[in-house]
Amino acid sequence: MDIADAIKNRRSCRDFLPEPIDESTIEQILQAAISAPSPANNQPWEFVVITNQDVKARIYAEADERRKALFQKSGWKWVDRYNVEFLKRVPVIVCVTGDPTKTGADMFTEGGGVAYQHACAAAIQNMLLTAYSLGLSSLWFTLFDKDVVRKILDIAPDRDPLALICIGKPGGELFVTPRKPLAEKVTYLR
Amino acid sequence: MDIADAIKNRRSCRDFLPEPIDESTIEQILQAAISAPSPANNQPWEFVVITNQDVKARIYAEADERRKALFQKSGWKWVDRYNVEFLKRVPVIVCVTGDPTKTGADMFTEGGGVAYQHACAAAIQNMLLTAYSLGLSSLWFTLFDKDVVRKILDIAPDRDPLALICIGKPGGELFVTPRKPLAEKVTYLR
Numbered sequence: 001m002d003i004a005d006a007i008k009n010r011r012s013c014r015d016f017l018p019e020p021i022d023e024s025t026i027e028q029i030l031q032a033a034i035s036a037p038s039p040a041n042n043q044p045w046e047f048v049v050i051t052n053q054d055v056k057a058r059i060y061a062e063a064d065e066r067r068k069a070l071f072q073k074s075g076w077k078w079v080d081r082y083n084v085e086f087l088k089r090v091p092v093i094v095c096v097t098g099d100p101t102k103t104g105a106d107m108f109t110e111g112g113g114v115a116y117q118h119a120c121a122a123a124i125q126n127m128l129l130t131a132y133s134l135g136l137s138s139l140w141f142t143l144f145d146k147d148v149v150r151k152i153l154d155i156a157p158d159r160d161p162l163a164l165i166c167i168g169k170p171g172g173e174l175f176v177t178p179r180k181p182l183a184e185k186v187t188y189l190r
Numbered sequence: 191m192d193i194a195d196a197i198k199n200r201r202s203c204r205d206f207l208p209e210p211i212d213e214s215t216i217e218q219i220l221q222a223a224i225s226a227p228s229p230a231n232n233q234p235w236e237f238v239v240i241t242n243q244d245v246k247a248r249i250y251a252e253a254d255e256r257r258k259a260l261f262q263k264s265g266w267k268w269v270d271r272y273n274v275e276f277l278k279r280v281p282v283i284v285c286v287t288g289d290p291t292k293t294g295a296d297m298f299t300e301g302g303g304v305a306y307q308h309a310c311a312a313a314i315q316n317m318l319l320t321a322y323s324l325g326l327s328s329l330w331f332t333l334f335d336k337d338v339v340r341k342i343l344d345i346a347p348d349r350d351p352l353a354l355i356c357i358g359k360p361g362g363e364l365f366v367t368p369r370k371p372l373a374e375k376v377t378y379l380r
Contacts, residue, residue: 052379105260122315186236189239
């Protein structure tokens with residue numbers, strides 16, 4: 001698939017078919033992830049690939065708890081309506097973790113120490129684009145408590161679980177989210 | 191260009207030719223940026239496109255100051271040797287800023303309030319891939335003090351300048367940075 005097409009037309013879906021995804025397909029997606037740039041090429045990412053049904057059920061339970069807690073705190077109506085049961089149906093969830101010590105020069109700056117997260121986000125974007133190019137839907141999910149996810153997935157305390165990337169065949173209507181016009185976002189210093 | 195090729199084979203270069211880049215090309219790259227996903231589609235990014243030579247010279251001066259200060263703090267030898275004069279030569283520098291209020295649900299979590307940065311990093315990755323697909327080299331530069339860059343570029347105090355993305359025709363040998371094998375980075379929970 002053409003790169004411009006993948007970037008511009010990547011569609012999302014709020015649900016997934018439970019149909020399994022080949023491990024070779026997952027590997028293609030992860031090879032794309034580790035091709036992202038990172039501070040001084042320190043490659044601060046690690047991945048936990050979850051296909052185990054019990055583990056998915058525990059992630060669902062945690063996400064649903066978090067969702068309820070978030071609604072209490074925020075009062076946001078979409079959170080009240082948000083159904084996270086897709087976490088049980090989706091065939092693959094990839095937990096992307098970062099190593100906070102691999103953050104490069106920003107460890108010396110105020111508000112810094114987050115460049116490892118930027119690298120992991122670039123890796124995630126590569127995953128989403130690659131999944132789309134392979135006919136799969138994907139979803140960048142962050143509604144969880146990091147300590148709970150560390151416990152469920154047996155992740156070391158010094159690693160930062162940044163996102164759960166859900167990947168599977170689309171289980172509903174695909175949509176492109178609209179964007180504000182570029183002109184509202186750009187200033188030129190010519 | 192094929193998406194897998196762009197992601198896997200994107201090459202970098204440590205210098206740029208000063209030859210100008212069309213604004214229509216810059217717009218293509220920025221359209222890719224704003225196609226990135228963001229928390230509840232809040233699109234937390236803004237861009238300052240710098241082609242003005244005086245502004246580039248001021249950015250260079252700031253980066254070189256920072257570089258010296260970083261060497262003092264870190265003692266890292268590569269920093270002592272690192273020549274940032276390419277900042278004066280590169281035809282285009284895009285400052286990517288984030289709006290910290292547009293960070294979604296993570297504003298309620300410990301160590302949160304950074305999801306807007308993740309979205310901006312995904313936008314940057316789209317920029318790098320698109321630049322490469324257009325035959326351009328690009329470099330994700332972060333060696334600067336945010337307040338100084340705010341002053342140089344007239345960026346509001348409530349915006350977070352996250353990166354300076356340098357874009358131009360390659361001015362030296364292109365190289366692919368090596369990656370650790372995927373197997374070192376992945377755990378399966380089957």
